[in-house]
Amino acid sequence: MAKQLDYHTIREIFTRFQAGEPEPLGELDHVNAYTLVVAVALSAQATDKGVNKATAALFKIADTPQKMLDLGLDGVVEHIKTIGLFRNKAKNVIKMSQLLVDEYDGVVPNSRAALQSLPGVGRKTANVVLNMWWGQPAQAVDTHIFRLGNRSGIAPGKNVDAVERAIEDNIPADFQLHAHHWMILHGRYICIARKPKCKACHIRDLCQFEDKTE
Known part of the structure; x- marks a missing residue:
């Protein structure tokens, strides 16, 4: 488990997430x-x-x-x-x-x-x-967020409840609404479980994961 990143580093991470996907959407189809x-x-x-x-x-x-x-x-x-x-x-x-x-x-x-x-x-x-x-800033922690939170230091925790609290406590308020979507998408497509795509990661220089791939 990585150490908790500081406020300014987390703000920079989510500034980059926002720049890449200003309005991230969930991928489950629904009509109501x-x-x-x-x-x-x-x-x-x-x-x-x-x-x-x-x-x-x-x-x-x-x-x-x-x-x-x-x-x-x-x-x-x-x-x-x-x-x-x-x-x-x-x-x-x-x-x-x-x-x-x-x-x-x-x-x-x-x-x-x-x-x-x-x-x-x-x-x-x-x-x-x-x-x-x-549109409530509720944080749903799935396996992708749990992995990313702990690898990167964005929101480390021993269980999903601890990671949820870390997200609420440490991610700036102006990023809270979309935080879990940015993290899910990054964990699903970049910071994947077995061999993360560190070379394609735009927060690589801020992430605390020691075993970065080339």
Whole structure:
């Protein structure tokens, strides 16, 4: 684990991220808050590309909780069977949809606690939805962010909760809204797990990772 970078170095890193991608976007396809929640929940232990392929047809016919319930468990399973853990995920989607209809009149809530009360929705999923749909500076820490935070010194921590706190505490406020998207994209395409593309990295000179590749 690298040491925590200082404020000025972190500001320079995110200034560079912003220059390269001023308005970073999530890569999960969705049409409203409900389909975003479903897509993020389905993405656990799956790729965004795989989820998008599975939900392309699903969201055309079931873009509300009630429509998903009308489709039924077997219908959901049929659409998402290419995704890992699809049976359990399909059950959670149905349970989530039922709870949204029964408790929230079919409207996705905009608080972390309420979101986390939904079946299949953990803190990371809730943070993604709060950030992407409601524009809150919530930090969703996935494997890419955890790796980048620790390698670089941007936000080191022994677990995802510690990395989330480090991001909130150490990244300047004016970069908080897009911080997790910049970090996800950098971790997904540049600071990859097995052989990071250090030669193509535009924060290489600021990163504390000792085993840089050529």
